[in-house]
Amino acid sequence: MHGYPVLDRNRKSDRSSFVFSSGYESERVDAPVTVSPKPRRPQRVDLVESEHVSLTLSIPTSIYTTATMRSSPRFLFGRAASSIDPTSSSPSSPMAIKRVFPGDHPDFKVDTSGGAPRLTFCKRARYWSSTDYQETRALGEGGFGGVVEARHLTRGWTVAVKKPLPCAHEGAGIACGCADARTLREAAFLAACHRHRAIVELRALSLDPFARKLSVVMECVGPSLHDVLHEHRRGRPFPEGDVRCIMEQLLGAAKHMHGLRIIHRDIKPGNILVGADGISTVKICDLGLAVSMAEPAPYGQLGTRRYMAPEMLLGKTDYDATVDMWSLGCVMAELLSGKPLFDGDDDAQQLLAIFRVLGVPLFTIWPAYESLPLAGKLVTPPHVISRNKLREHFPEDRLSKEGFEVLKGLLSCNIDKRLSATTALRRPWFANAVDASA
Known part of the structure; x- marks a missing residue:
């Protein structure tokens, strides 16, 4: 058996509460942005998780609405490692990436200038699609998702894909971004820990065009x-x-x-x-x-x-x-x-x-x-x-x-x-x- 997380009766997880905010539509992240000048090198990147704040979830495919979530961080997920002017007073323009860290993940950047971790694509990176790879076997299942081994159809890479399980709201027929919020949160932390030999490596994020769900694509290591x-x-x-x-x-x-x-x-x-x-x-x-x-x-x-x-x-x-x-x-x-x-x-x-x-x-x-x-x-x-x-x-x-x-x-x-x-x-x-x- 492969050793990705299995369901454990002793494991305790967040019990998040979600409330829809009516009157707002999701924003496309590929809208024009202002690119910041070349930044100075900071000494350290800090990730922030808030367990009592609102969640603003923006997905580049315009398939989600803005939701409010307790017990979870906020994320801004975009296509380019760009920056919105931090001096702008417009509440509809949250600050995105404004600094580049040497040694960061080549495809993602993590920004914490707005408080909570925000994950952003670099310019040359893109979403993987679930049609880019073929699932070969199940590796394990946890409280929030299952992990499968997959082979990239073009490159031949063997990867591990963590697919989110439906949340309680989806089981009740309520559309929400709970699963994607958790996926983006984990991806942000993995991207921040990039290149450490004893921490699993984030490869990509995958978007299922049918289920319209995000998955984390990681290196495939071995049994637990x-x-x-x-x-x-x-x-x-x-x-x-x-x-x-x-x-x-x-x-x-x-x-x-x-x-x-x-x-x-x-x-x-x-x-x-x-x-x-x-x-x-x-x-x-x-x-x-x-x-x-x-x-x-x-x-x-x-x-x-x-x-x-x-x-x-x-x-x-x-x-x-x-x-x-x-x-x-x-x-x-x-x-x-x-x-x-x-x-x-x-x-x-x-x-x-x-x-x-x-x-x-x-x-x-x-x-x-x-x-x-x-x-x-x-x-x-x-x-x-x-x-x-x-x-x-x-x-x-x-x-x-x-x-x-x-x-x-x-x-x-x-x-x-x-x-x-x-x-x-x-x-x-x-x-x-x-x-x-x-």
Whole structure:
């Protein structure tokens, strides 16, 4: 089986609310625009997701109307990497791309000058059509879409196409742009992460001329890490050297995303792809639940419960990139043991599973626990004071002292002591391995 995201009963996703704005018609994006002069190079691109703002969706085929959407970002999608005069006071002329970033995606540009991420085609790029490729097999299905493998009929490329599933409004016969908003959002984050070797590459956007739906076209990598571990290896744990190789790549990807102020929010073995050459090439995929730290909180409780940070389970809405680091710690533990370390049936059971391994949340260990919204409400911690038993699950014959230092640092309930991607990569577990291979 291929390892693109599969439906997970533990995965939590946005429940967005959409309201049509009557009296407005969709605007064609190929209307004349004012091209900005050659821009200066900025230092960093920031993506923004707003979970409580209105969505303005513009598609170049004039097939959609303007809709208002809560819990989702706004996107401007056009054909050319052009710019509308930012000094214009006209509300009908939202700002488009005005800066070009060296090393950006060759076909797309991401603009955040208006607050939310806006994805725009470069001049030489165009939509793919669903008639440009032939679907060869299904790869997986998630909560919002299915992924198929396809072959480009002209170029012969093998790609992965993520096709959106109909939303609840469409099931009720109401026309809306919900699915396309999610597609454009994920494409914007993928374009921003362009050219990192451990993040799946955005190839194109495809427009189905019949269903009039957008799909994300990505590189086709290989099976998921979940399938490799639980099906190909039948749950047999990876040796420490292989885990170090995998984690070094995943931490590098997290460092890249977090440097762009992007939080993935759903890192798990099912969202990590393994290349044809094995674990020497792994890539994070499925940025459909990603959010930007540039957008003010509150953020939603999203992701997959088994890999969800305890502060998110306890209702913290202003979390940051440290939630991804907890998820990476859970992935590392699963690779070493062959099974999930924390596996509760609901949020309360998940917290109890964490407490059983890492100990009860004492003030000296986790000072911020009492200030979390659901502390003492979702579950009552065990009255018996228990110590951290993580080392008992990963004895030294399975994980070295240096490797345990990384695992323990990632699985810290106290976010002030949880390792960042940059700090984790500087630990001796990785540094010594580099020295030994030099």
